[in-house]
Amino acid sequence: MYRIQELLDSSGVIFNHIPYPTFLADKEGQIIWWSREAEKSFGYHLEDVQGEEFPLFSHKSQGNPSVVWENLLRNINPIRYDAIELTSKNGDKKEASVTAKSFTFEHERYVLFLIDYNQIPNNEETSFKELQLLKKGLSESFMLIYLDKEGLITHANEQFLQKSNWTPKRVIGKSFWQMFPNTSEHVATADKVMKVLQQGKNFQGTVEKITKDGHNYWVDLLAMPITDADNNTLYYLLLEEEITEKKLLQSRLEQIAYIDTETGLISRYRLEQITSEYINEQRHFSFVFISIDQFYTLKELFNDQTEAELLNEFTKRLKMYFQDSIIARATRDEFALITPLSDWYIQGFIHFLTQNPIYLNNKVIPITVSGGITKYPEDQQSYLHLIKASNATIQKIKQQGGGAIASLSQSDHHKLSRQIQIEKRMLEALNKDDFHVMYLPQKNSATGKITSVEALVRWEDEVLGTVSPEELIPIAEETGLINEIGTFMLEKSCEQAAIWKSKGIPLKVSFNSSIREFRDKNMVKKIRQLLEKYNCPANLLQIEITEKFALEAESDITIIKQMQTLQQDGVVFVLDDFGVGYASLRYLQLLPVEELKIDRSFINSITHQGKLQKLVNGLIHLGQSLDIRVVAEGVESKEQHDLLVQMGCDAIQGYYIGRPSSREEIEALLK
Numbered sequence: 001m002y003r004i005q006e007l008l009d010s011s012g013v014i015f016n017h018i019p020y021p022t023f024l025a026d027k028e029g030q031i032i033w034w035s036r037e038a039e040k041s042f043g044y045h046l047e048d049v050q051g052e053e054f055p056l057f058s059h060k061s062q063g064n065p066s067v068v069w070e071n072l073l074r075n076i077n078p079i080r081y082d083a084i085e086l087t088s089k090n091g092d093k094k095e096a097s098v099t100a101k102s103f104t105f106e107h108e109r110y111v112l113f114l115i116d117y118n119q120i121p122n123n124e125e126t127s128f129k130e131l132q133l134l135k136k137g138l139s140e141s142f143m144l145i146y147l148d149k150e151g152l153i154t155h156a157n158e159q160f161l162q163k164s165n166w167t168p169k170r171v172i173g174k175s176f177w178q179m180f181p182n183t184s185e186h187v188a189t190a191d192k193v194m195k196v197l198q199q200g201k202n203f204q205g206t207v208e209k210i211t212k213d214g215h216n217y218w219v220d221l222l223a224m225p226i227t228d229a230d231n232n233t234l235y236y237l238l239l240e241e242e243i244t245e246k247k248l249l250q251s252r253l254e255q256i257a258y259i260d261t262e263t264g265l266i267s268r269y270r271l272e273q274i275t276s277e278y279i280n281e282q283r284h285f286s287f288v289f290i291s292i293d294q295f296y297t298l299k300e301l302f303n304d305q306t307e308a309e310l311l312n313e314f315t316k317r318l319k320m321y322f323q324d325s326i327i328a329r330a331t332r333d334e335f336a337l338i339t340p341l342s343d344w345y346i347q348g349f350i351h352f353l354t355q356n357p358i359y360l361n362n363k364v365i366p367i368t369v370s371g372g373i374t375k376y377p378e379d380q381q382s383y384l385h386l387i388k389a390s391n392a393t394i395q396k397i398k399q400q401g402g403g404a405i406a407s408l409s410q411s412d413h414h415k416l417s418r419q420i421q422i423e424k425r426m427l428e429a430l431n432k433d434d435f436h437v438m439y440l441p442q443k444n445s446a447t448g449k450i451t452s453v454e455a456l457v458r459w460e461d462e463v464l465g466t467v468s469p470e471e472l473i474p475i476a477e478e479t480g481l482i483n484e485i486g487t488f489m490l491e492k493s494c495e496q497a498a499i500w501k502s503k504g505i506p507l508k509v510s511f512n513s514s515i516r517e518f519r520d521k522n523m524v525k526k527i528r529q530l531l532e533k534y535n536c537p538a539n540l541l542q543i544e545i546t547e548k549f550a551l552e553a554e555s556d557i558t559i560i561k562q563m564q565t566l567q568q569d570g571v572v573f574v575l576d577d578f579g580v581g582y583a584s585l586r587y588l589q590l591l592p593v594e595e596l597k598i599d600r601s602f603i604n605s606i607t608h609q610g611k612l613q614k615l616v617n618g619l620i621h622l623g624q625s626l627d628i629r630v631v632a633e634g635v636e637s638k639e640q641h642d643l644l645v646q647m648g649c650d651a652i653q654g655y656y657i658g659r660p661s662s663r664e665e666i667e668a669l670l671k
């Protein structure tokens, strides 16, 4: 448990991250902490202001101070006071907005003040952290590591050894990279540090490292190349200060005070709350999500320091343009607004950004944004769905190159809400057994008889109407419910094949499978159990896989093994939609496929396109030369049928043979 004073006294002081002058008062209105930015802006140190009641404000403009204060203490929302005149130590007066936010910490009430001048300042920020680090020098509080030019450790001080749990002997010769967690993200960080050093520059930033025994910890890192008089690099010196605890406190305080400590905006926790409050009160508003285009590319151009400045400058522009709106930091490079403003005004932000460009180190940073506007209650009705919809809009805009803010178009709107409804009702439908199966017949060319049927899922929902598999399957794959649907279809396929067998009808049943089902290591077991349950011979079951499935299976030996085992049991694998996607020939060699189905897009215009005929003819012969049966699907006319049979196609499927039918209709067809 921390008392707030201990917390504020502790090393870096949590709220010093906020790029605005900030101070904290207790419930009596006495200042108990004063940020570095505040020192810088007003010339006062904490000793000067400690205990004072609002030293900066002129009370007149804000009414009776004790009433204002009570109000502030009780209100959990941030309150903003505009046009406040503030006086600094040397008598200068400045006008600013002050945002005050009260919060409770360890049963006591506090108020956090953020001061914002609303102006675009000229850019001559001195690097505070760096100065501080240097001032502290190489004192004992730092962990020190020396690297040679290849990044191998040549020396490490006691502090580092203690923290990292390496022994002095063992650590020598270990690489810099070994001190980082072994994930691609962390390796990229280490690479970046090294790259900066090799360019002869300093790196400074916060990085996550790992001890020898696998515990992660956070440090503020300053890495610098040490050169001789002729500017030749001798070695690299790394100074590290551990900030793990600070990091944890920071995120905890962020949750309590709902302030994003990097920008001073409200945090996403608070955003979610405010949105829900607005929804409860049924207030109308636009929810706007704004994402900086190519943030990571931009970021690459700069170091960590300028990233913070960039975000800070961007935040200032948001605040200037969107006054009277609630502005939140949503993720690293995304911001969210709750606003009553009209679409055209919101879209004007793009123009505003070009008129007020961001300069860093005297260079214009070419920033553009993509944004999505979603309206409550017209478009979406919950926080999650507002976010989801705005994100979908942004994705679309980014695909088109970014640099625009758009509202959810009517058709998207329709699609999205239907998609969300499908998601919701699918679970219910599974529980209620609302799905059923239709069978699509396939005719053997040699015998002219129906020898197999393909099981297709059908869903008739009382609210949504007919939901086609084309709509249903992608959503089921996304939500994971495809496994449930797959199990249902598989069970029905085995059951029906067994019933037909017992009636003396020799029909194979094809089941469409998603790769997701085969990622389950128990797929073989599951299929064997179902075959046994219904007493269905394995050779009556066919499993159709798509090329997308094949592409993934190819690199996953456990999937191939499962397929091979099932094939040995007698199950037949069919490669569906053949020819639409990838370099398909490889799969035919690699996977235990016994049949391929030429996609219906090839069959469509086969009777009047000579080239297509040749292609299909080639596919048929290719299959046959590999001992793979070839089926044509989507055959709708007699001409198509006759042509394909003449070419030597082993089997034909499509409306010409029969539409998807109930099991009774299939039985009637066979008579």
Ligand code: C2E
Pocket (backbone or CB within 6 Å): 440, 455, 456, 457, 468, 469, 470, 473, 486, 489, 512, 513, 514, 544, 576, 577, 633, 634, 635, 636, 653, 654, 655, 656, 660
């Ligand atoms: P698919 O596997 O290629 O299935 C054939 C689709 O083509 C079926 O559409 C069928 O009704 C349609 N079709 C058959 N003959 C003709 C024809 O002559 N002309 C035309 N225009 N269409 C024809 P459906 O039932 O809408 O299924 C669409 C897709 O949804 C299927 O394509 C399959 O990929 C997927 N699907 C269907 N049921 C399931 C299932 O139970 N599980 C999984 N994972 N996917 C399924």
Ligand code: CA
Pocket (backbone or CB within 6 Å): 454, 512, 544, 576
């Ligand atoms: Ca199929």
Ligand code: CA
Pocket (backbone or CB within 6 Å): 576, 577, 597, 599, 600, 633
């Ligand atoms: Ca197909």
